[in-house]
Amino acid sequence: MQPALIDVAIVEDENELAALHAELIQKHPRLRLVGIASSLAQAQTLLNDKQPQLVLLDNYLPDGKGITMLSNPLLSRANCSVIFITAASDMDTCSQAIRNGAFDYILKPVSWKRLSQSLERFVQFHDQQREWKIVDQQNVDSLYQLQAKNYRQDNGSKGIEEKTLTLVQALFQERGDYCFSVDEVVSETGLSKTTARRYLEHCVESGFLQVEMLYGKIGHPRRLYKRA
Template sequence: MQHNVIDVLIVEDENVLALLHAELISKHPRLRLAGIASSLAEAQTLLNQTQPQLILLDNYLPDGKGITLINDPFMAQANCSVIFITAASDMDTCSQAIRNGAFDYILKPVSWKRLSQSLERFVQFAEQQRVWKIVDQQNVDSLYQLQAKNYRLDNGSKGIEENTLARVQKLFADDDARCFSVDEVVSKTGLSKTTTRRYLEHCVEAGFLTVEMQYGKIGHPRRLYRRAAA
């Protein structure tokens, strides 16, 4: 059975984050990157040009708030869904997103695993809508469960700052076959050893990194960190 490819537009003004999100999309066989916008104006232009089925949308942009994009006339007519990926933790923004039918709402700093799961659920959601021309109650319940799946709260994000996280993740994204020790990450990022350990373990918990143990002849084994396989 042939599957349709889903075009995804990324709206994010932090370039490193946008590239990380783009990489995640490129690794999924059903998703295709439609473009990257770093401002509201650019997003509106690309929205009309590329006609995506999904937008990964940041809220705080240089020329306005991403939430206003869902009131764009094109959005009202297009078959386009939104996953908010934002630092906007105020209830008003969250409520607006829900009222306007956002598929998901992910708070920064982003868990790699959480975003991957959200994208996978959207692919299933889109496929079921395409296949089911007429629905019964069981079909409807299934669609709502995909959109409203519950997640365990990720307390590991406490004390994790988005730009620092992106700096650490970029190191592994640029060289995804290499193992890094804590000391090597300290050297390349300029972070303290304590901070580096916290961010590396957060990346492991989020599914972005894996840990390998290196056993030497003397002393404790070293923890080496490698980019997790897609």
């Protein structure tokens, strides 16, 4: 018997970032995306209608701060967990998120690998909660370890092919300090958007690239990549 899917909602007003999160969720065999909200008001409706088990929650939204949702009764009634994703690096916000039971706290610019690890840990956490009706100390310790797991530093090279990596890196070596969008990398290399994003995030993880956010007068900031 196949395990049940875990419903996930995204609350994020940056369209490109919301699309990246949605892509990760849709690629995971145990996760099901039930909706995307770009404001607190939309999030309230989404939570009420879909009752997800997990929310990826941004903090800075057009009509308020996402941190206020952590005390929303809708979350507790639906037994819904939160992965808090924010540019807020102040200790007060971080402490408030921890006190209100956020499963994880991820700082922007978001690491593709870091979010993937968090989603995988949540799936394990969710499954173990359902499996164990009565717990002993070892079970409790295991649950807490999933929520506060130390991240191993590795080269993140799984699924990375040397030829494609060289192609992507050569583009940045040739153009010096130029900042590339994902779409420009796709156009220059001929890679699919999904593949381009994966290799760009790998290059960020390895220290070859860095992320810059371009804030225009209209619309949401764009995620750009340049040589570190």
